[in-house]
Structure formats: structure tokens, C-alpha cells
Amino acid sequence: MDPSHASVKESQLDVGKRSDRTNTTVEDVFGNEEGHQIRYKTLSWQFVALLMIAEVVSNGMLSLPSALAVVGIVPAVILIVFLGVFALFTAKLLIDFKLNHPDVHNMGDAGQLLFGRVGREILSLGTILFAICACGSELLSGQQALSTLSNQGLCTMYLLLIFAVATFLCAIPRTLGHLSNLALFSSLLILVAGVVGMAGAGANPVPGRVINATISTNFYEAFLAITNPVRSPSRHFMFFMFVSEMRRPQDAMKAAWCLQGFATVFYVVFSVVIYVYIGNTVQSPAFFSLPPKWAKAAFGIALGNFLISGSLCTHTAAKLLMIRFFRHSRHVHSHTFLGWFTWILLCFGAVGIAFVLAIAVPVFSYLIGIVAALFASWYTYGVAGFFWLHDTYYLEGGRKALARKWAGTIIAVLTVLLGAFICVAGTYVSIKLIVEAYADGLVGHPFTC
16 A cells, blocks of 8 residues: 555554655644644754754763863763764754654654554653753753852752752743754853863863873773763754754754764864873863963853753753643743643653752662663664664565665664664663762762751
């Protein structure tokens, strides 16, 4: 049966089994927005690129120089560049999947197509958990920045609360279009903060510093060091939502090129410059290795980026549930009381949970590593292979298509296997790190300053 003749209902229920690349019967998640009070599809690819940069290039880069101190400059730079190129490749697979299935709004929808209802629930839950943990990570970075600026003059719990409230307020706009101007501001802030950090390191080099091109180490120490380069580009779970709110989703790859080009070059330059001037004693976050005045300047500038990145994480968790509850209803596109009440409650809940986790779970920073290993490894890397295999099999002729495109099939399978390896190894390293932290008495107490 030619799927182009299938009904809309059938194509929505059975699109994972049978569809066509040119099938236009499946309406995208926001449909025709003419006459609607709230319009989502307003983003240009330039502003999507800025949103991606604001979200991806954030506090994760501050831990990259410490990776060089463990494995050396050459292996770390090769890894950062490889992961940047690989993340661009998986972004291409993700965007192609989105264009083939315009009704996919988030990883949960993609999971429905790939693995049925179980896949939907697992990937939806993973998206929410990862978004909340990422928000908590940004809250901690904001608290560290405020503590540095105030000379630890206020209890960290209060600083964390202040930053959480600000993050909640920034997340309230219903559409990404209303956050796109903040994304421009955020991207500029993290760029300037990085430049200030490099200038501070260059103006105050550490005497007698040790710099290594390569360092011999064991698997545990090496993988522990590279978890930060692996996690730094791991925000692909937001890409479906970004593309869903574009005026022309066909231009999404332009935004991905801008993101990965900027992020990869900036990561390499920042991590190498900081490491060369500070050496193997570089801390994580790297700004802690700067003299107080330079640290305050860098943290003060980066503070806005932490805020906006945290609000985007909050927005992601809230919008997945919002669309899950009200997809294709008037509460999505109109200013209804129920719609706004639910949206504000979801944003408050996401930030609230992130705040509680950050202050109540002594091993929260390690917990982020476990969540990232379990889900980010798949969202950014492994699941993209499944996207390609799924669409090649169901849209292009089944097993014959996979055999005909044998090179692509091999690459897709290797992509899945790499995601599985990062997942297993990252989880092992994170759990071992928690065990060692408890054994060494490094774990603090909840609800303390």
C-alpha cells in the first residue's frame, strides 16, 4: 500500500512502520498558526544557532582545561575536535529524522516511533531528568559565581535560591522566540567571559607550571577526565524543540554548523590557553584558578549565560510536558487560564526540583554525571544511529536499502555502539567516583552553607 494514500490518523499511529519522505499528511506539532494568539514557529536559523550556542557553550567549558591536565594537550584536543565533528554528524541525522517526521517535537515522540510506547516513556523521562539536572548544574554555577563576587559573604543556600528565582522568571515566556534575544546576549557573554578568563591566565601565568603534550594514565582516570569533553556538546535533546519552532525547519542544519563550528574552535582555544598558562594545577571550574579580580570579572560576565542556559533547560522540561498534556488543543495556542497556570506550574516545578536537588543531595554534582552518562550519551550520540537505521529501513525499502547503503549502515551501527560504550563507561566512572568521595570524606551535608 502506498503510504501517501493513507489517512492522517493511520499515518500518525503507524508512521513508525510505514511512511514516505514526501508524505505531507502528518501535520507538524504546531500546525497552521494563522489567527492564533501564541505563535511558536517564528525562529530563523540564525536565532536557533544562538539558542544552541547559549545552551551548549556554557558552564561545561569551564571544566575542559582540567581534562588537559590529566591526559595532556594532544589527546584532549584530538578528542574535543573529534567529538565536535561527531556531534555535527549526529545533529544531521537528528535533523533529517525531524524533517521526515514533522510531528516529532521531543525525544519522547522520537522514542514512540523507534520503540513504541515504552520508548516514548523512557526517552521522555530521560529528557525531563536530564533537563532538570542540567538546570541544577547551571544553578550551582550561578551560586559559585555569586559566591566569588560576594567574597563568600552570604550563605550559599540563599545565593542558590536567588539564582533559582531569577532562572524561573527567565523561563516563563511560552515560546523560544521570546527567549531568542536573550540567547544573543547569552552567547556574547560566554564569549567575552572566556576571553577575559584567557587574558587573566595570560597576565598571571603560574611560575614553574608543568605542561604535558601527553600523559600516561589508567582507563579510569582518563575516562573520568574526558567525561567533560563528552558532556560539553551533549544538549541534542533540545534540538527537536528548537527545529519545531523554526519558520523554515529545512534551514536547521545551518544552525547546527554554526553551533559546532563555534563551540569546537572555542573549546579548543579556551582549554589550551588556560592550560598553557596555569599548567597541571588548573582547577575545575577553570575560573577558580585565576587571581581574585580576574575570577570576579570572568564569573560576573558569565553569570548571565548561566542564567539563560538554566532557563532554557527549565523551558525544555516544562514544554515537553505542556505539549504532552495539551497537544493540538487551544491551551497551547491561546491565552487560557488553564494553559498559563499549567505552564507556570511546570516551570516552577522544574526549577524547584533542580534547586532542591542542588542543596539537598550532597552528591548532586556526581549525580549529574550518572544522568548524563545514561541519557546524554544516547541523545547526543547513540540514538542518532537508530534514527538513520529506522528511516532507511521504513522509508527507503527495508533490508535491501540497508544493504545497498552498507557504508551508512555500518556507521550508524558504530554510532549506536559508541553511545552504548559512553553510557556504560560513564556510568561506571560516575558511580566509582561517588564511592571514592564517600570513602575520602569529601561528601558534604545537605542544606548547609
